[in-house]
Amino acid sequence: xxxxxxxxxxxxxLALIAPQVIISAVFFFYPAGQAVWQSLFIPDPFGLxxxxxxxxxxxxxxxxxxxxxxxxxxxxFSTLVTLCSMIPxxxxxxxxxxxIKGAGVYRTLLIWPYAVAPAVAGVLWLFMFNTRVxxxxxxxxxxxxxxxxxxxxxxxxxxxxxxxxxxxISYNFLFFFAALQSVPRSVIEAAAIDGAHFWRRFxxxxxxxxxxxxxFLLVVNVVYAFFETFGVIHxxxxxxxxxxxxxLVYKVFSDGFVGQDLGSSSAQSVILLVVVxxxxxxxxxxxxxxxxx
Amino acid sequence: xxxQQHGMVEKRGMGIWLTHALMILGVLIIFFPIWLAFVAxxxxxxxxxxxxxxxxxxxxxxxxxKAALFSGVNVPVATMLxxxxxxxxxxxxxxIIISLLSAFAIVYFRFPGRTTFFWLIFLTLMLPVEVRIxxxxxxxxxxxxxxxxxxxxxxxxxxxxxTFLFRQFFLTIPDELxxxxxxxxxxxxxxxxxxxxxxxxxxxxxxxxxxxxYGWNQYLWPLLITTxxxxxxxxxxxxxxxxxxxxxxxxxxxxxxxxxxxxxPVIVVVSMQKLFVRGLVDSEK
Numbered sequence: 001x002x003x004x005x006x007x008x009x010x011x012x013x014l015a016l017i018a019p020q021v022i023i024s025a026v027f028f029f030y031p032a033g034q035a036v037w038q039s040l041f042i043p044d045p046f047g048l049x050x051x052x053x054x055x056x057x058x059x060x061x062x063x064x065x066x067x068x069x070x071x072x073x074x075x076x077f078s079t080l081v082t083l084c085s086m087i088p089x090x091x092x093x094x095x096x097x098x099x100i101k102g103a104g105v106y107r108t109l110l111i112w113p114y115a116v117a118p119a120v121a122g123v124l125w126l127f128m129f130n131t132r133v134x135x136x137x138x139x140x141x142x143x144x145x146x147x148x149x150x151x152x153x154x155x156x157x158x159x160x161x162x163x164x165x166x167x168x169i170s171y172n173f174l175f176f177f178a179a180l181q182s183v184p185r186s187v188i189e190a191a192a193i194d195g196a197h198f199w200r201r202f203x204x205x206x207x208x209x210x211x212x213x214x215x216f217l218l219v220v221n222v223v224y225a226f227f228e229t230f231g232v233i234h235x236x237x238x239x240x241x242x243x244x245x246x247x248l249v250y251k252v253f254s255d256g257f258v259g260q261d262l263g264s265s266s267a268q269s270v271i272l273l274v275v276v277x278x279x280x281x282x283x284x285x286x287x288x289x290x291x292x293x
Numbered sequence: 294x295x296x297q298q299h300g301m302v303e304k305r306g307m308g309i310w311l312t313h314a315l316m317i318l319g320v321l322i323i324f325f326p327i328w329l330a331f332v333a334x335x336x337x338x339x340x341x342x343x344x345x346x347x348x349x350x351x352x353x354x355x356x357x358x359k360a361a362l363f364s365g366v367n368v369p370v371a372t373m374l375x376x377x378x379x380x381x382x383x384x385x386x387x388x389i390i391i392s393l394l395s396a397f398a399i400v401y402f403r404f405p406g407r408t409t410f411f412w413l414i415f416l417t418l419m420l421p422v423e424v425r426i427x428x429x430x431x432x433x434x435x436x437x438x439x440x441x442x443x444x445x446x447x448x449x450x451x452x453x454x455x456t457f458l459f460r461q462f463f464l465t466i467p468d469e470l471x472x473x474x475x476x477x478x479x480x481x482x483x484x485x486x487x488x489x490x491x492x493x494x495x496x497x498x499x500x501x502x503x504x505x506x507y508g509w510n511q512y513l514w515p516l517l518i519t520t521x522x523x524x525x526x527x528x529x530x531x532x533x534x535x536x537x538x539x540x541x542x543x544x545x546x547x548x549x550x551x552x553x554x555x556x557x558p559v560i561v562v563v564s565m566q567k568l569f570v571r572g573l574v575d576s577e578k
Contacts, residue, residue: 003464005471006403007481013402017410020395020456027429027451028417034428092319098312108563109320112327115558117510117528120551124326127333133544135329138344169323231512235532253513256427269425277416 032273038266050263057267066243067251067268074247077161078225084165085221086214089172094202096173097180107177114170118163119231125163126236149237153244156237160245163236164229172217179213180206219280226276248272327555333548334358341544353545361549366534370550373527376445376519377509378557380526383446384508385501392455392500393493397485399456400463401471411460414453430517440521449514454507455500462496463489498568506558527554 039057041050061067092110096103113121128136129149137147149155183206191201230249233239239246239254246254248268256265329348333341336351361370398404399411429448438444466489474484490497515529525533531554534547 003400003468003471005468005475007401007471007475007484009402009481010404012481013398013404013407016394016398019391020414020453021410023391023447023451024414024417024453027432027448028425029413031425031428031432034431035425038428088319092316095312095315095319099309099316102313102316106316106320108566110323111562111566112555112559113323115506115562116327116555117512117558119510119512119528120531120554121326123531123547123551124330127544127548128326128329132541133341133344133346135345135348166323166326231510231528234512234516253426257517262427265427269427273425280415 032269035266035269035273038262039270040263042263053263057263058271061264061267061271066246069243070246070248070251073157073243073245074226077157077164077229077245077247078222080157080161081164081168081225081229082218082221084161085168086172086217089169090176090210090214092169092173093176093180096177103177107174110170110173112170113167114174116167117231118167118229119235121163121167122160122232122235125159125166125232129159149241151241153241156241156245160229160233160236164225164232168221168224172221175213175217176210179210183209223276226272248275330548330551333544334552336545338541338543338545342541357545357549358553361546361553365530365550366543366546368522368525368530370527370530370553372523373525373530374553374557376442376524377526377528377554379442380445380511380515381505381508381557383442384449385504387446387450388455388504389497389500391450392453392459393490393497396456396459396463397481397489400460401481401484414456417451417453426513426517433518439518440524444518445511445515445524445526446508449508449511455504458500459493459496462493466492495568498565502561502565502568505561509558 040052040054042053042057043050096106099106116124126134128134129147131137131148131150134147140147147155149159187205188201191205196204226247227249229247230253233245233247233250234253237245239250249272252265252268252272255261255268259265332348332350333346334357335354336347337353340346340351363369363371365373395410395414399407399414433439433444433448436444438447470488471484474488479487509526510528511526512529515524515526516532519525519529522530522533527550531547531550534550535542
């Protein structure tokens with residue numbers, strides 16, 4: 001992944017890269033550094049001074065059962081969101097790819113939820129499942145199922161997963177569909193002439209050709225589930241009930257801004273920085289070898 | 294058997310009806326939440342609070358949308374729409390410019406620290422604003438940027454999605470073009486402006502769509518830094534319309550606002566669909 005032909009000089013490229021580096025430094029790396037620094041202190045209750053505690057905040061966090069529970073919640077949540085958004089998307093894309101007429105119309109319709117903000121998606125799903133006025137919860141009630149995500153942690157998790165995955169189905173569909181469309185017809189036809197049936201062709205030819213797309217989507221969906229679903233959780237559950245939908249990012253927010261516990265919130269930010277940084281490197285090192293480019 | 298295989302490759306035969314039926318079912322399921330929101334935005338409050346609410350639109354469309362746009366709950370929705378527009382366009386244009394420049398530098402030059410810069414930029418791709426909210430908030434407050442468009446825009450430009458995608462695309466530009474430019478003695482910036490940028494048109498358009506939506510759909514950041522309702526964006530403003538405590542929410546107005554919050558990004562995505570999808574595919578090769 002390198003260019004053979006490059007231009008000479010180093011002053012120009014440094015100038016070109018400067019705006020991005022400066023903005024990243026001021027609004028990204030400096031705050032990230034501050035997070036690391038603040039994570040080593042405990043401010044006094046009045047915010048007047050702070051006491052150096054070394055790794056005390058981290059030790060406290062790792063022994064804190066609420067924090068560990070939040071880790072598990074995040075793992076469950078992001079796995080479910082990734083699966084619930086990628087599998088239906090692949091399914092719909094494979095179907096749409098078989099159509100000559102109408103595929104464009106379906107794509108135009110399916111694209112809509114992609115444009116809907118997670119927070120707005122949260123409001124839509126909250127409205128459907130609202131315990132007082134929700135249509136779906138009302139019909140569930142008629143069927144004898146008493147839906148109450150305000151009290152039931154499992155139902156709350158189910159609702160935030162579905163609301164988070166919903167918009168991503170569109171996004172994943174677009175990528176899968178575009179990738180399927182670019183699979184050379186001649187290869188498929190050659191395999192068909194050789195007697196390979198649909199599923200055989202799908203698993204031996206199409207899926208390997210889709211793997212760069214699937215890998216790319218895996219990364220962005222996990223990142224999405226980790227960070228961009230804040231709006232869904234804030235609008236639907238506010239992290240509850242009993243913290244059952246408090247994912248790590250939500251906890252950084254609720255401890256830092258609502259609870260005003262800067263030391264702990266910063267330490268959590270640092271842990272997130274490390275977790276996601278590692279995740280990225282491992283994914284790229286590991287998967288790049290296996291993925292057919 | 295042979296006919297069946299033929300049908301699958303050529304996409305013909307009986308299966309086509311099943312395929313359409315499955316597609317329609319999928320679209321209906323995925324569309325249902327939006328439809329329901331639209332219906333709710335056209336009926337009266339009593340119709341909603343005594344479930345089940347109707348599943349077909351009512352006649353309160355103008356009343357509800359007028360109430361939302363010009364009165365709202367805390368602030369007219371029209372104001373929030375404008376704020377969202379400024380924020381989304383600012384982020385999209387800002388990111389595209391700085392990313393084109395930095396991706397060009399990374400792909401077409403060998404300079405000291407190049408790999409380091411690439412990884413530093415790449416890191417920002419993975420670590421969105423949500424992770425470092427408290428210190429970023431302090432930085433922005435220190436610059437006096439709270440409740441300002443600068444404060445809404447700048448911290449969100451500091452991420453690398455666009456740089457990453459442009460880099461991927463630049464790597465696919467044939468080396469012969471750069472070779473020819475170099476042989477002709479063209480300066481790098483000439484090559485950038487005459488060849489690279491025009492070739493990236495599709496990607497720029499596609500990224501504009503992606504980034505516009507990214508900016509429009511921001512939630513946590515505006516929630517933190519716009520304490521003044523006049524600066525609220527529409528996406529974060531919806532939640533603020535819910536009453537605290539046991540009061541009943543003004544569902545028709547809230548749902549009308551939700552629909553209004555969707556319209557601009559939906560228009561951008563649907564109208565630029567072809568370009569957008571082509572750009573996505575190109576950037577992945």
